Amino acid sequence: MLSLIALLALSTPAQANEIPCANMAKYAAIRAYKAEVGEVQGSDGIQYSAFVTDVINGRITYLVSISENNEDGERWEFNYYVDLLWLEKADPQCQIQSVTKAVPR
Numbered sequence: 001m002l003s004l005i006a007l008l009a010l011s012t013p014a015q016a017n018e019i020p021c022a023n024m025a026k027y028a029a030i031r032a033y034k035a036e037v038g039e040v041q042g043s044d045g046i047q048y049s050a051f052v053t054d055v056i057n058g059r060i061t062y063l064v065s066i067s068e069n070n071e072d073g074e075r076w077e078f079n080y081y082v083d084l085l086w087l088e089k090a091d092p093q094c095q096i097q098s099v100t101k102a103v104p105r
Contacts, residue, residue: 021060021084021094022050029064029080032099036078042071050082058086060094063102078102 026048033046046068054061062084067077079102085095 020086022062024094024096025050025060025062025064025082025084028082028084028096028099029062029066032080032101033066033078036101037068040068040070043068053081058088059097060084060086 029050030046030048046066048064048066050062050064052060053063060083062082064080064082065077066080067075069075081098081100081102083097083100085097087093087095
């Protein structure tokens with residue numbers, strides 16, 4: 001657990017892919033986004049990034065930002081908080097606990 005905290009403390013947003021569970025957080029947020037928005041006509045495809053916002057007792061919270069556009073040139077961004085449980089065992093794994101859409105301020 002201490003090594004996880006040290007890794008998170010030293011990491012920068014560009015290193016988010018190296019932090020445990022980052023890909024799982026992106027996957028969960030993309031599923032939530034696609035369920036809400038569906039397919040977008042004329043889209044160039046989604047763009048996404050994940051940033052760690054909190055680590056407490058093996059629970060990692062990511063803020064995942066997803067942006068997309070349509071054929072009319074409109075662009076938008078949705079943000080999701082993804083809570084995961086990092087299980088350190090012989091075979092470490094991540095478990096999605098919740099996905100919550102962030103409310104714009």
